[in-house]
Amino acid sequence: MAEPQDAVSLLLRRLSATSRARIGLGRAGQGLPTRETLAFRLAHAQARDAVAAGLDTEALRQRLDEDSVIVGSAAADRTAYLKDPGAGRRLDDDSRERLRPGDYDVAVVIADGLSAVAANSNALPVYAELRRIMDGVTFAPVVFAHMARVALGDEIGELLGARSLVMLIGERPGLSSADSLGAYITRSPRKGRVDSERNCISNIRPDGLSHEQAARNIAWILKEAERIGETGIALKDRRDRRTLSQDED
Template sequence: MDRSTLEPAADAAGDPTPSPALDNPWLALRTLTPARIALGRTGTSLPTAAQLDFQFAHAQARDAVHLPFDHDALSQQLHGAGHETLLLHSAAGDRHEYLQRPDFGRRLSEDSAVRLREHAERHAGGVDLAIVIADGLSALAVHRHSAALLKRFDEQAAADGWRRAPVVLVEQGRVAVADEVGQLLGARMTVMLIGERPGLSSPDSLGVYFTYAPRVGLTDAARNCISNVRLEGLSYGMAAHRLLYLMREACRRQLSGVTLKDEAEVQSIGDEAADRKTGNFLLSND
């Protein structure tokens, strides 16, 4: 490639021609957030680099929505961690129908419902917990984060001794499909791991939804949500910690949703002595 095409143009005196993009005094703030701030401008338009970056992020989000659910690879990961899996499908026949008819994604197909009933009959007595993983609006998020999050959850939940159903994988599923899965399995609780709607800086955000006493017909008010589980967002350990708090409180109070608040205590950085020494600059140390 001709290097002259990569170097800034020069005027007659040999000095580089200044860029038409204006300097932005807020540029340093971009190191503190992934949000699109301080993008600068060229005249009344965005600089070319910022415009191309926006188009790239938009393409990533669209790709995440349409990426096929690789349930075979996920099943292998879960089997390697000691989990049984059961593959089901929602009432949405394909991705186009799934996006056009959200209600189809909230129910199982007839064949899947029959398979799940047969499984429940072979294992009578119900279970304490049913974990459901669905592709949702970002199979990319499920591929990247669901197995790792479930591993951290297993580590922290080992002492609780909950009876579990096999991990249910639902293709073309939405959040509410976990209600039908839990009801057919006779589960006391359901946990849904699902790909969230991609954002322009987060195409792989995983959502966690918890429901106590699941049954068909519940609204979102009956569920608790833990959002933005990914490497750049909420860590696996923190998400598992919050989820377990909600589950234990739900078992104690026999409810979930808007009446169950996430009041999990989070271990702060630094020990108590350091906190006492530093204090809060807004409060008196007297």
């Protein structure tokens, strides 16, 4: 029979193998090992950098290689954006003039949110896969949004005349994930929508939900939203979790 201490060590090793959370780090005297202390400081610095970083629209547009629009919120700068969340939910006047209505099934907004690092690295792969599996769906030109909060997408979708909106936005970084992307899906987007009228898919990143699986989940929600005419609390994902990765393309 294993000693209690051995059993605890085994449990911690198993847990740490399934998560990037700081589990069973060990000790060096009365403190943490130097390696773990430095790793913690690095993660904290990466999280701070992610919040301060900007959306690299030039590189993103080159990679996208299709029509797109760049807009900004009413926040004058990053400091104002962080201090006044409401400013990030409203478009500035110039941006409203850039958005033209059309007959679009889906509008996709790629936004910095609280982690431009996440949007810069994860948004386009999700969008590309979504376009691939939703052949026949009419997409509006991609909108890149600076200093955006989630609700900014509703005004964008309304001005574009889109029937559904997908907001791909950087999530608040943590100490184990500075690159986590969120997807917010809204049927009939319009200014004034509330959180309960949206569906959210989170933790989209290489060490979390894969780009391909995220796109499949978004596509399912879009199709279901079209069927029932709503998103949010009215739309529940009741699919068998064992078959999620086998959804039809």
